[in-house]
Amino acid sequence: MTETAQQETVEEIDLTAANRVIDKYIDMHGSLMPVLQGIQEEYGYIPEETVHLTAERLNVYASQIYGVLTFYAQFHLEPRGKYIVRVCMGTACHVKGAGRIAETLRERLGIIHAETTEDLKFTAEYVACIGACGMAPVIMVNDGTYGSLTVQKMGDVIKKYQAMD
Ligand code: FES
Structure with a gap:
């Protein structure tokens, strides 16, 4: 170059x-x-x-x-997405299918843990228990919590944020 x-x-x-x-x-x-x-x-x-x-x-x-x-894990040296999708990988979520949820994210957006989409819209993070085990499997998108997820519901959540600016 x-x-x-x-x-x-x-x-x-x-x-x-x-x-x-x-x-x-x-x-x-x-x-x-x-x-x-x-x-x-x-x-x-x-x-x-x-x-x-x-x-x-x-x-x-x-x-x-x-x-x-x-x-300090709080600091990031690379640009991150506007929407941070935290997929809980704690025990309760793991047992209830967190792996399928993470896989859905990978299929739909092409990102796994610590990756960001090219348009800087989404960053994926796999995290430990976020304290909502009763609704496992759970994700957070920025401050929003989504529980009792199925592959279908996860797809809907992703679509919702894709449609947003
Ligand atoms: S294990 Fe996922 S919220 Fe607790």
Whole structure:
């Protein structure tokens, strides 16, 4: 790939929001965590450029920041979907067919755990018990909970979100 083509394919990240977050916490003791949380809230993940910006402005090494980002599961280094589909893989859900539910997600959207669809609409996550065992098998889509799922119902839930923006 030529350099020009490469530049065209790399999407520029607007750092305005990241700078705003850093401005807010820069004078605070222990500012790194709130800065990273704020950046993730703004962008949905932690873009590489914001790591370098944070390192420069907080006067820490980028490697230290990556250490924090990889230690805490709450941080994501890749863009994620607008809708996070959490498939419960806890014992109750497992027994009641969570595997079939995950398989339906894979068939319909082509994603398995930790994958995101190309249009950045859906990310799949397999999670431990989400505390709704009475309705197993259960998924969550962002804040919405869907229980007593069958393959048919799971398909309907996916369709519902596909139809949404
Ligand atoms: S095991 Fe799935 S909600 Fe508890």
